[in-house]
Amino acid sequence: MTAARDGDFRRLPEAGEGVVAELTAVFNQVMDRSTHFNAEVQRVKRELVRHGRLDERLSASPGQGDWTTRVNDVNHVLDALVAPAANATRVLDAVAGGDLTQRVDLHDGSRQLRGDLRRLGRAVNKMVDQLSLFTGEVTRVAREVGTEGRLGGRAKVQGLSGSWRDVTEAVNTMASRLTAQVRDIALVTTAVARGDLTRTVTVEATGELLELKLTVNTMVDQLSAFADEVTRVAREVGTEGQLGGRAQVRGVSGVWKDLTDNVNFMASNLTSQVRNIAQVTTAVANGDLSQKITVDAQGEILELKSTINTMVDQLSAFADEVTRVAREVGTEGNLGAQVRGVSGVWKDLTDNVNFMALNLTSQVRNIAQVTTAVANGDLSKKITVDARGEILELKDTVNTMVEQLRAFADEVTRVAREVGTDGRLGGRAQVLGVSGVWRDLTDNVNYMADNLTSQVRNIAQVTTAVANGDLSKKIDVDARGEILELKTAINTMVDTLSSFSSEVTRVAREVGSEGQLGGQARVEGVYGTWKRLTTNVNELASNLTTQVRAIAEVASAVAQGDMSRSITVETQGEVAELKDNINLMVANLRETTRAKDWLESNLARLAALMQGHRDLMEVADLLLRELTPLVNAQYGAFFLADPDEESAGLRTSVPAKGLAFIAGYGSAQGTTIETGGLPVHGLVRQAAREKKRILVEEAPPDYIKINSGLGEAAPTSVVIIPILFEDKLLGVIELASFSRFSDVHLAFFDQFVNTIAVAINTIIANSRTESLLGESQRLAMQLQERSDELQMQQAELQRSNAELEEKAALLATSSQYKSEFLANMSHELRTPLNSLLILARLLSDNPDGHLSDQEVQFATTIHRSGSDLLQLINDILDLSKIEAGRMDVRPKKLPLIKLLDYVHATFRPLTLDRGLAFELSVGEDVPREMYSDEQRLQQILRNLLSNAIKFTASGRVELRVNRVKDPEHQWGSPRSSEVESGGVREGDEVIAFAVSDTGIGIAAEKLPVIFEAFQQADGTTNRKYGGTGLGLSISREIAGLLGGRIVAESEPGKGSTFTLYVPVVSPGHAATGPVPENRPLPVPEQLSAERFSTAHDADDAWPTPTKLESWQTGRAGQVLPGRRVLIVDDDIRNVFALTHVLGRVGMPVLYAENGREGIETLERNPDVELVLMDIMMPEMDGYETISAIRRTPRWTDLPIVALTAKAMPGDREKSIARGANDYVPKPVDVDQLLTVVCDLLDPEGADGTATDATDAPTEEPAAAPTTE
Structure with a gap:
């Protein structure tokens, strides 16, 4: 039993009679069946792996239960693996033979293919379906084009890919190009036949129009019949177990007859051998050990014959011994060679032996029950009798064997179910703890499953690739026997299909692309459907070649002027229509040519007759x-x-x-x-x-x-x-x-009438020309007289123009000199003022407290005087801009409340200091916003309010803002002086800013004078009030630029009212949107003047400038300290002043004398965060320096503020265009400069904080009059 557990199925020696003999017999039957099962597995493995024979199956040994079930399971596995392969072989042989009606049956009787086997079957069926559909489409196209003459046919095969798709596209390309070429010819010839000679053949073609010739391989019909017969015999013998079957194929000869005879001879030999073996084994199973195998055999069958005969001899000898022992022990009771009639000690010995026999009987019978159950296929029983010693070891051995047999049976059943029923290839039996024959048996089953899996999967890969149009794959797995035949058949089919695909593609390229007629597809060894398909395509090619060449001959003859030819070849369908159209075209061309010759000759003859x-x-x-x-x-x-x-x-x-x-x-x-x-x-x-x-x-x-x-x-x-x-x-x-x-006559009328019209018109024109010639000569004399007069006038005009041009040149030169003088004077005056004002501002701040109050007052006076001088310079520049027409305005959306807040914050402190009442009223219907230039409006209001405060010693100053509904009526006051420099139009919405005071007033005769430049009401040298007399003149011109005007009303001793009328929307900007938010911060050129020129004549009302300490707190105190600044300026005075101002707010400063040094300084100091750039410098001015900085990628975002003392029109725009972020004119307003710097270094905090009292002080000094 231990040997049996380890896979050694040796028999027990024959025992005597009784229970031991029975146990030995049953155990030996178990071993015999195990040996038989092992031998069958080895034989089937050898036949499948070495010889490739798929019809070999395990033969069941006599018995019942799980033994027969396991043998059937293994055979079922083989059937499940072999049947799909044979089925696929049958279909592929049929495809190779040109029969595309065969399909792989996915339902083999009551068993349904699953898993990889089902995918294999589907792949083969898909391939056959696509081949069938492809063949049908190609045949249809060939029949329509080649036989019926119906052009335009296309093969429509869905779901193709790879080579099949390329072949289909090649066929469709050939048909499409042939159709396009022939139809285009038909279109043109039909059009010509109908009299339309404007059409030409435009389709592309090369060479001759070559017929598509397809060659299709067809396998021999006799091969299909032979495959059917072989499949039937294999199914009967291998699957159904029906021995004696023979393949019957009629009409075969040669190799096919020899092959059929060999198959039948093999089947006959196998039948006689298997039946003789079955007779002997049946006799042994029935207890007849006199039978032996006598049939002739060779090879492994001979070995099997010898083995079975030896087994029968051994079983016979064993049966004799068992019979003898059983007879002596079980029947005669002679144990241990007992002698009959003994007594005494022998009787006690006999009793002891009998007692031993009783124990042995119970133990052996229990063992016999278990082994008998195992022999009958029942692996659920175990030995339960008490035992000791070697019997106990026997008990454990038998129980272990039963457990291993059960595990082996479960694994074999699982693999059989997965492969045979579920169709899942690759399953393996895993039995743990086995060795010997059991391990060999498990390995053999797994080896058989692996071989079948690799073979079937390789076949499935190749057939799937063929179905997808990939003809480059072949079966390369090792195989023998029928699997080898299947491999060879599939590889042959792939080669044939590849050759067919190549030929079809070549012919399609030659015909469809190169236009070479006469080409043929050459595929050797095809028969059946493939041969018929090739014949159809060749017939199509022949017919089209004959037809197209006949059409070409007639077309060539017509092109050479030979109209006597016609097409006589037989045609059908569209080609027949083309033939009829061409013949009709030729006939019509003959008539058309004849008519054309008649028309041309007669037209030329009659036209010649009319000449002269x-x-x-x-x-x-x-x-x-x-x-x-x-x-x-x-x-x-x-x-x-x-x-x-x-x-x-x-x-x-x-x-x-x-x-x-x-x-x-x-x-x-x-x-x-x-x-x-x-x-x-x-x-x-x-x-x-x-x-x-x-x-x-x-x-x-x-x-x-x-x-x-x-x-x-x-x-x-x-x-x-x-x-x-x-x-x-x-x-x-x-x-x-x-x-x-006739139509020819009517066409002649239509053409000849134009010739007649030209001739008649020429005759009429000639007669008119002669009559007009005299008139023209008379008029020519009159023209000559007037021409002389005009020449005299022109000479006088040229003399006048020369004088005007000379005066204009002198005026332009004078204006240029004036502009250059003003620009140079502005620069020369502003440059020293810049350092003067900044340093005076620093001294007046007195941050360290070293200066006395009187010294601070001195510094404040210096700052105030410098500001007065700056205002005078600005007024002169403004006046020059106005005279030159270069004063510009920048309208934008302006909230009215912002303008009024500015007026209130600026002039409320001044009026309080002078003891005047300041009133500001706004009408209810005044718009909330207007679109105008905020700085220019502030400048005008500042001048008007400054004058009102200046000339009012007591009383009040009032600003009223109202909406004007009838401006013409408002301007019509008899005591008013209208300043008409604006463009307020009727219907414009206008706002009136009326500044009233209770001052000294102006005489009526002086009202027109005050608006002239350098004019005042009191122009004497001992006048009480100072001023230059430029403010109102400048205000008048600015009001005109804003589209408004200023109206003055006054009465001496009672006060004056100056009303500024401004449209809500500045003229010319009605459709202009608001200023984009991303434009540079608008810093007006005259902002410095706005801050310090408003009260330069009001000595007692000058406010204290904002101290720099206020820039060291709030947002500015967080943004400015530690930010390094580079100053590029050639004037050391400006550098000195700016360095101290920036140092006061914690900003370190670097200095460069010109643009070239500035760039070098930037390269040495990458931590510079802002540049203050002077414009007028030697070597390299500010504009060039800014452009050079912006061309360097790492400095594209570096903030740059342009500083210039020139302050001429266009300087700001030019600076921004060159790359500056902002522009500040000199003299520099410290508050304005710090505001700009703070906003550039902290752009996110610029909105809403720039005017905060702690960041950028906005308190401005009061406005001072500049006119009266």
């Missing part, structure tokens, strides 16, 4: 004499149009009041009517209006009579031909004929 004639009547008579008989007419008349004098010079549709009969043919010759001819009406007028001839068929009998010497008759056809030249009616020709006018 200058008399209209002579030309008309000549035309009728030649034209009437030429078109088979018998009656003709020529009418000349009598032009209307009023419309003689116009080109109208019917510019004639009548017709004059000037020539006839076959009619009564009357005298020519010079004027007052026939009115233009009826068909003649209609023909002239439509500008085309009118043909009358079947004229009435009483219409006109054609006379001859023998009689008269009415004509059949009448044609009226208007003669038009550039839409002007020159005349009418009317012809009558007994027969109908």
Whole structure:
């Protein structure tokens, strides 16, 4: 039992009789069945792996239960693996033979293919379906194009890929190009046949139009029949177990007959051998050990024969021994060679032996029950009897064997179910703890499953690739026997399909792309369906070649002028229509050519006849004499149009009041009517209006009579031909004929009438030219006289222009000198003022407290005086800008409340200091916003309010803001002085800013004077109030630029009212949107003047400038400290002043004298965060320096502020255009500069914080008058 557990199925020696003999017999039967099962597995493995025989199966040993079930399971596994392969072989053999009707049956009886086997079957069926669909489509296209002559057919095969898709596209490309070429020829020839000679053949083609020739491989029908018979025999013998089957294939010979005989001979030998073995094993199972195998055998069958005969001999000897022992022990009771009739000790010994036998009997019988159950296939029983010693070891061994057999049976059953039922290949039996024969048996089963799995999967890969159009794969797995045949059949099929695909692609390329007619597809060794498909395609090619070449011959002949040829080849379908159209085209071309020759020759002849004639009547008579008989007419008349004098010079549709009969043919010759001819009406007028001839068929009998010497008759056809030249009616020709006018005649009329019109118009023009020649000569003399007069006037005008140009040049030069002088003076004055104001500001701040109050007052006075000088410079510059017309405004959206807050914050402290009441009122209907220049409005209001405060010693100053509904009415005051420098239009929405005071007033005669430059009401040297007299003049001009005007009303001793009328929307900017938010911060050029020029004459009201300490707290105190600044300026005074200002707020400063040094400083100091750039510098000015900095990628975002003392128009825009972020004019306003710097270094905090009292102080000094 231990050996059996380890896979050694040796038999037990024969025992005596009784229970031991029975146990030995049963155990030996178990071993025999195990040996038989092992031998069967080895045999089937050998036949499958070595010889590739798929019909080999395990034969069941005598017995029942799980033994037979396990054998059937293994055979079922083999059937499940072999049947799909054989089925696929059958289908692939049929495909190779050209039979595309076969399919792999996915339901083998009651068993359904699953897993990899089902995918294999589907792949083969998909391949066959696609091949069938492809074949049908190609056959259909070939039949339609080659036989029926129906062009345009296309093979429609869905779901193809790889080579199949390429082949289908190649076939469709060939058919499409042939269709396009033939149809284009048909289109052109049909158009020509219908008289349309404008079409040309445009389709591309090369070489001859080559017929597509497909070659299809067809396997022999006899091979299909042979495959069916072999499959049937294999199924009967291998699957159904029906021995004696024979393959019957009629009509075969040669190799196929030998192959059929060999198969039948193999089946006959196997049948006789298996049946003889079955007889012997059945006899042994029935207890008859006298039978032996006597059939002739060789090889492994001979070994099997010898093994079974030896087994029978051993079983016979064993049976004899068992019978003897059983007889002696079980029947005779002679244990241990007992002697009959013994007593005494022998009887006790006998009793002891019998007791031992009783124990052995119970133990052995329990063991026999278990082993018998195992032999019958029942692996659920175990030995339970008590035992000791070796019997206990036997008990454990048998129980272990049963457990291993159960595990082995479960694994084999699982693999059989997965492979045979579920179709999942790759399953392996895993039995733990086995060795010996059991391990070999497990390995053999797994080896068999692995081989079948690799073979079936390789076949599935290749067939799937073929189904997807990939013909590059082949079966390369090792195989033998029938699997080898299947491998060879599939590889042969792939080679054949690849060759077929290559030939079809080649022919399609030659025919469809290169246009080479006559090509043939050559695929060797094809039969059946493939042969018929090849024949159909070749027939298509032959027919198309014959037809196209016949068409080409006729087309070539027509192209060479030979119209006698026609197409005679037999055709059908669209090609037949093409043939008929071409033949009809050739016939029509013959007629057309003949008609064309007639037209051209007669047109040329008649045109030559009309040349050289200058008399209209002579030309008309000549035309009728030649034209009437030429078109088979018998009656003709020529009418000349009598032009209307009023419309003689116009080109109208019917510019004639009548017709004059000037020539006839076959009619009564009357005298020519010079004027007052026939009115233009009826068909003649209609023909002239439509500008085309009118043909009358079947004229009435009483219409006109054609006379001859023998009689008269009415004509059949009448044609009226208007003669038009550039839409002007020159005349009418009317012809009558007994027969109908042909199409050629009518075409001749349409062409020849233009020649007639040109000739008549030439004659008329020549006569008019002669009559006008005298008139032109008379007018030429008059023109000569007037030309002399004009030359004298022109000479005088040239002298005047020369004087004006000289004055203009002098004026331009003077203006240029003035501008250059102002610019230079501005620079020279502002440069020292810059350092003066900054340093005075620093001294007045007195941050360390080292200066006394008087010294601080000195510094404040210096700062105030410098500001007065700066205001004077700004006023002069403004005035020069205005005179030069270069004062610009920058309108933007302006909240009115912002402007009023500025006025209130600026002038409320001034009025309080002077003890004046300051009132500010706003009307209810005043708009919330306006679109104007905020800084210019502030400048005007600042001047008006400063004057009001300056000239008012007591009382009040008031600013009223109202909406004006009728500005013309408001301006009409008799005591007012209107300043009309604006452009307020009627209907514009206007706001009035009225500044009133209770001051000294102005006399009425002085009101117009105060608005002139450098003029004041009191212009004496001992006047009480100072000023330059520029403020109101500048304000007036700025108001005009804003589209408004200023109106002054005053009464001496009572006060004055200056009203500024400004439109809500600045003129010329009504459609302009708000200023973009991303533009640079708008810093007006005159902001410094705005801050410090408002009260330069009010000594007692000058406010204290904001101290720099306020810039060291709040947002500025967080942004400015520690931020390094580079100052580029050639004036050391400005650098000195700016360095101290920036140092006061914690900003370290670097210095460079010119632009080149500035760039070098930037390269040495990458931590510079802001640049203050002077514009006018030696070597490299500010503009060039800014451009150079911006060209460097790492400095593209570096903030740059342009500083200039020139402050001329356009400087700010030029600086921004060169790359500066902002612009500050010199002298630098410290608060303005720090505001700009803070906003550039902290752009996110710029909105809403720049005007905070702690960041950028906005308190400004009061405005001072500058005019009176």
